[in-house]
Structure formats: C-alpha cells, structure tokens
Amino acid sequence: MSKDQALIAYVTRMGDNAIVMAQRLSEWVGHGPELEEEMAMSNFALDYVGQARMFFSYAGELDGKRRSEDDICFLRDGWDYGNVLLVEQPNGDFGETIARLVLFETFYSLQLEALATSPATKLAEIAARAIKESTYHLRHASNWLIRLGDGTDESHRRVQNAIDRLWTYTAELFEADPVDQIMQSEWQGPDLTVLREHWHRQIDELLAKATLQKPEDGWMDSGGKGGHHSEHLGYILAEMQSMQRTYPGANW
Amino acid sequence: MYTQGLDQKQKKSAADPADTPERLAAFQARIDAEEKIEPKDWMPSGYRKTLIRQMSQHAHSEIVGMLPEGNWITRAPTLRRKAILLAKVQDEAGHGLYIYGATETLGVSRDDLVADLLSGKAKYSSIFNYPTITWADIGTIGWLVDGAAIMNQIPLCRCSYGPYARAMVRVCKEESFHQRQGYEIMLELCRGTAEQKRMAQDALDRWWWPSLMMFGPSDKTSEHSAQSMAWKIKRISNDELRQKFVDVTVPQAEYLGLKMPDEDLVFDQKTGHYRFGEIDWQEFWEVLKGNGKCNRERLETRNRAHDEGRWVRQAARAYAEKQAARKAA
Ligand SMILES: [Fe+2]
Ligand SMILES: [Fe+2]
Ligand SMILES: [Fe+2]
Numbered sequence: 270m271s272k273d274q275a276l277i278a279y280v281t282r283m284g285d286n287a288i289v290m291a292q293r294l295s296e297w298v299g300h301g302p303e304l305e306e307e308m309a310m311s312n313f314a315l316d317y318v319g320q321a322r323m324f325f326s327y328a329g330e331l332d333g334k335r336r337s338e339d340d341i342c343f344l345r346d347g348w349d350y351g352n353v354l355l356v357e358q359p360n361g362d363f364g365e366t367i368a369r370l371v372l373f374e375t376f377y378s379l380q381l382e383a384l385a386t387s388p389a390t391k392l393a394e395i396a397a398r399a400i401k402e403s404t405y406h407l408r409h410a411s412n413w414l415i416r417l418g419d420g421t422d423e424s425h426r427r428v429q430n431a432i433d434r435l436w437t438y439t440a441e442l443f444e445a446d447p448v449d450q451i452m453q454s455e456w457q458g459p460d461l462t463v464l465r466e467h468w469h470r471q472i473d474e475l476l477a478k479a480t481l482q483k484p485e486d487g488w489m490d491s492g493g494k495g496g497h498h499s500e501h502l503g504y505i506l507a508e509m510q511s512m513q514r515t516y517p518g519a520n521w
Numbered sequence: 522m523y524t525q526g527l528d529q530k531q532k533k534s535a536a537d538p539a540d541t542p543e544r545l546a547a548f549q550a551r552i553d554a555e556e557k558i559e560p561k562d563w564m565p566s567g568y569r570k571t572l573i574r575q576m577s578q579h580a581h582s583e584i585v586g587m588l589p590e591g592n593w594i595t596r597a598p599t600l601r602r603k604a605i606l607l608a609k610v611q612d613e614a615g616h617g618l619y620i621y622g623a624t625e626t627l628g629v630s631r632d633d634l635v636a637d638l639l640s641g642k643a644k645y646s647s648i649f650n651y652p653t654i655t656w657a658d659i660g661t662i663g664w665l666v667d668g669a670a671i672m673n674q675i676p677l678c679r680c681s682y683g684p685y686a687r688a689m690v691r692v693c694k695e696e697s698f699h700q701r702q703g704y705e706i707m708l709e710l711c712r713g714t715a716e717q718k719r720m721a722q723d724a725l726d727r728w729w730w731p732s733l734m735m736f737g738p739s740d741k742t743s744e745h746s747a748q749s750m751a752w753k754i755k756r757i758s759n760d761e762l763r764q765k766f767v768d769v770t771v772p773q774a775e776y777l778g779l780k781m782p783d784e785d786l787v788f789d790q791k792t793g794h795y796r797f798g799e800i801d802w803q804e805f806w807e808v809l810k811g812n813g814k815c816n817r818e819r820l821e822t823r824n825r826a827h828d829e830g831r832w833v834r835q836a837a838r839a840y841a842e843k844q845a846a847r848k849a850a
Binding site for chain 2: 288291292295296298299300301302303304305306307308311312314315318319321322325338339342343362363364415416417419420421423424427508509511512513516519520521
C-alpha cells in the first residue's frame with residue numbers, strides 16, 4: 270500500500286466513525302431523558318456530521334475519482350466501511366450511550382490531537398477543528414458518567430453494565446493495521462501503543478471518580494477497521510442510504 | 522396557531538377579588554398605551570391564565586414538532602440536508618426551552634406544564650399529528666408549517682407581555698430560516714426527476730389543508746377573542762392571518778409548478794386576495810379531540826421518553842445532593 274493510499278483509507282475511516290456516531294446519536298431526538306440532553310445529543314450528532322463531511326470531501330479530493338462526500342457516504346456497502354465496532358453498537362439506554370461516548374471520545378480526542386501536527390496539512394486542519402468539539406463532547410459525557418456512576422444504585426448498576434458490555438470493543442481502537450502503521454511512519458499519525466497508555470490512564474481516573482470498576486480484558490472483539498462488522502452496521506446503512514439507493518443520481 | 526387559535530372563553534370562575542375595577546382600568550390603560558407588562562407587574566388573573574395556556578401550548582408544539590421531523594434525520598438524502606435538518610430540530614428544542622422559560626415567569630413550573638402535556642390535558646398544535654411519509658414532507662413542513670408559524674408569530678412579537686414578545690423576536694428569526702430551507706428543498710424536488718415532482722405534489726396535497734387549519738376556527742364560529750385582542754395578546758384575527766398566508770403561499774406554489782389541492786382557489790381581482798374553498802372543520806375538530814393519524818403515537822413517544830429517563834433524572838438529583846452534602850461537610 271502506498272503512503273497516499275493509506276492516507277485515503279485512514280481519512281475515510283475517520284469519516285466512517287463520525288457518520289456512524291452521528292446516526293446513533295440522532296436516534297435520541299425525541300427520546301431523551303431531558304430536553305437539554307436531546308439538544309446535546311443532536312448537537313453532537315451535528316458536529317459529527319460536519320466532521321464526516323470534511324473527512325469524506327478530503328478523501329474524495331485525495332483519490333481523484335471525483336467522488337463527492339455523498340458518494341462516499343451513501344454508495345459504499347458495509348465491507349468498505351472502516352468504522353470501529355464500538356461506534357456501531359446500538360445505543361442501549363442513556364447510560365450505555367454515555368459510556369460509549371466516553372470510551373470513544375477519549376480515544377478520538379487523543380487521535381485528533383496527534384493528527385493536528387500531521388504533514389498532511391488538510392488532515393491536520395480538520396483535526397484541529399474537530400478537537401474542540403471532541404473535547405466538549407468528552408467533558409459532557411464524562412460529567413454524566415460520574416453523575417450516573419455516583420448517583421443512585423440503579424444508575425450505578427446500569428452504567429457499570431454498560432461499561433462491561435462495551436469493553437470488548439475497546440481493544441480494536443489500538444490495534445495497528447497496515448493503514449495505521451503507514452500513517453504513523455509517513456504522516457506522523459498516532460503511535461497507538463502510546464495512545465493506548467494515555468487512554469487507559471484517563472479512563473482509570475474517570476472510572477474512579479465515577480465509582481465504577483474497570484473491567485478485565487476478556488475476549489476482545491474487532492474487525493471493523495477491516496470492514497468485518499457486526500450485524501448492526503447493515504441496518505444503519507440501509508436506513509441512512511435508502512434515499513440515494515432508491516433514487517439513484519437525483520439531486521436533493 | 523401553535524395554540525390552534527382557540528381562544529376559549531375563560532370559564533367564569535368566581536372573579537378574583539384582587540381584580541378590582543380600579544386595578545383593571547389601570548392595567549388596561551397601560552395596555553392601551555402600548556406598555557409592556559413584565560413578570561413583576563400586577564396583572565389580572567385572566568390575563569395570566571390566558572398567557573400560561575397560550576405560551577405553554579406554544580412550547581409543547583415546538584417539542585412535539587421535533588418528532589415528525591426527527592423521523593427523517595437518519596434518512597436525509599444528503600449529508601448537507603442531514604446537517605440542516607439536525608440544526609433545525611435543535612432550534613425547535615431551543616424554542617421549546619426558551620418559551621417554557623418565558624412561561625415560568627408567570628409563576629408556573631416547567632415540570633408541571635410538561636406533566637400536563639404528557640397526561641393529555643394540555644394541547645399542542647394539531648399539525649404535528651400528521652405523519653411525515655416522504656422526504657418531501659420535510660420540505661413542506663419547513664415551507665408551510667414554519668411559514669404559517671411566522672405569520673402568526675410576527676404579530677406576537679408585539680404582544681403586550683414582555684417576555685413572550687421578546688421570545689418571539691428571537692424565535693421568528695430562526696423560523697424564517699426554516700421556512701427558506703424548506704422551500705429550498707421543494708425547489709430542488711420540483712427541478713428534479715418525475716419521481717421527485719410527484720413526491721413534492723403528494724406532500725403539498727396532504728399538508729395544504731392542515732396548514733390552513735393551523736390558524737384555528739373561523740372568526741364566524743370561533744369563540745370571542747375580544748378579550749385577547751383588548752389585552753393585546755392577540756392582534757390579528759384567525760381569518761385575517763389565514764388569508765395573509767394564502768396570499769403569500771399560492772404564488773410560491775405556482776413558482777414551484779405545483780397545484781394547490783383546492784378547486785375553488787381563485788384570485789379575486791376586486792379584493793386583491795385569493796378566495797379559497799371550505800376547510801373541512803370536521804377534520805379539524807376530530808384531530809383536536811385526539812382522532813388524528815399520529816395523536817396517540819406522539820404522546821406515547823413523549824411519555825416513553827419521560828418514563829425511560831426517570832432513572833437518569835433521579836441519578837442526577839441524587840448526585841447533586843451528594844455533592845452538596847460533601848461541600849457542606
Ligand atoms: Fe420553532
Ligand atoms: Fe414556533
Ligand atoms: Fe421552525
């Protein structure tokens with residue numbers, strides 16, 4: 270794989286993570302525990318859509334095949350989606366959505382921080398913009414994790430279950446495949462081993478504040494980056510892509 | 522119209538002894554002088570009640586209105602449209618919160634108002650009891666429903682109650698964005714394929730009459746809004762607002778190349794207004810009573826969200842109490 274191919278694949282994956290998170294968070298509209306939280310979730314979803322658009326447009330520019338952001342988003346099937354398994358998992362209850370946000374955003378903030386100095390200047394620019402949003406999402410979700418963990422017995426139990434259930438998807442975040450390796454060596458992408466240590470330190474600290482137990486690493490699932498997804502992604506794409514698939518070539 | 526233009530007469534409850542003729546006269550003099558009434562000012566109990574009912578219905582409508590549009594966020598046909606729709610739905614949540622806040626200045630709590638919505642006691646605009654079947658419905662809601670909302674809310678910007686008037690100024694700016702974005706969706710559809718045009722016409726066929734109903738019963742049959750008019754809560758009658766809406770919207774439909782689903786619609790050269798057919802008031806009253814396509818679903822959705830969120834709100838409260846206790850210790 271050439272260094273340019275790796276960059277395209279990497280940028281597309283980042284767009285995939287963002288758009289799948291956007292789809293999941295959008296599901297909260299009309300269903301949140303508080304109006305303020307519905308607004309927060311839709312606000313985060315909007316941020317993710319904005320990020321996905323930047324990543325996809327950039328990927329389209331890079332590969333020179335005249336693919337638009339919409340072509341990349343709506344006209345690829347699951348095996349060409351490279352989002353991590355963590356983001357495609359169903360929302361579960363509010364606690365599980367918060368737990369997923371914390372686990373993912375802790376990783377994503379670190380990833381964006383590393384990319385903000387990449388010699389791929391357009392990627393660095395996008396990362397620098399996204400990092401502000403990501404930091405805010407993480408702060409909001411972390412505060413909720415603490416509230417729920419240290420709230421009532423029920424909220425503690427629910428959010429502990431959520432962390433336990435999602436834990437199996439966290440190792441994939443740090444598995445370096447050839448795309449990650451080339452990104453690190455050629456484009457100053459993150460060293461995932463170092464990033465993993467930072468992630469664990471931050472998560473340890475947060476879980477302690479939330480009076481939650483850190484799960485043991487058991488069997489860890491993975492495959493999303495390589496296009497091997499859970500059953501859930503197919504439904505996300507079927508829903509998201511339905512208009513473009515039903516009315517090919519139309520302008521909206 | 523988010524309040525259905527239903528100016529029910531206050532039930533003649535025993536007159537509030539605080540409402541002395543002198544006070545009422547002084548209050549009316551302030552209104553007539555176009556002074557704004559502020560939360561701390563004295564006001565007749567009927568004025569307060571009318572405002573609480575109207576403003577809370579307005580807030581409920583903003584919130585319930587998120588459901589039909591939220592129905593299309595995950596299926597928006599492009600990323601740009603998805604972003605615009607998400608931002609719009611977020612605006613509506615903001616309007617709801619803002620108007621609940623303004624209503625609370627009248628001495629009621631948002632929790633109590635929401636409880637009335639969830640129990641079915643309080644109303645919200647019937648327009649949101651109609652389903653969003655296709656993407657064109659999202660365009661049509663922006664164009665017609667936000668368009669009708671603006672028509673009604675522009676005069677509310679001059680409402681005598683300060684907090685409501687100020688809320689409307691802010692809200693109207695955003696609603697006019699929504700209206701333009703909705704119309705832009707329609708333009709794109711009408712310039713598009715045969716299927717897209719069919720989608721646009723179908724949506725207009727379904728939404729036109731319900732959007733006319735948003736202005737409420739005809740002045741001929743509607744109970745007196747004289748008191749609301751005198752108090753300058755309401756400044757323009759239901760029929761007048763409806764006529765204004767028809768007059769601006771018909772040419773917009775023509776520009777799109779769409780046909781209004783009204784055989785009687787004709788421009789009257791003499792008056793300079795469009796004459797339109799009879800509204801199906803039977804349907805209006807049925808949907809208001811609860812017999813619309815989505816009434817039950819909408820309320821169930823809001824109730825489910827409330828019930829499923831109870832443990833979250835309890836946890837937040839418990840945590841806040843623990844924190845307060847820790848600080849005190
Ligand atoms: Fe609104
Ligand atoms: Fe409104
Ligand atoms: Fe609106």
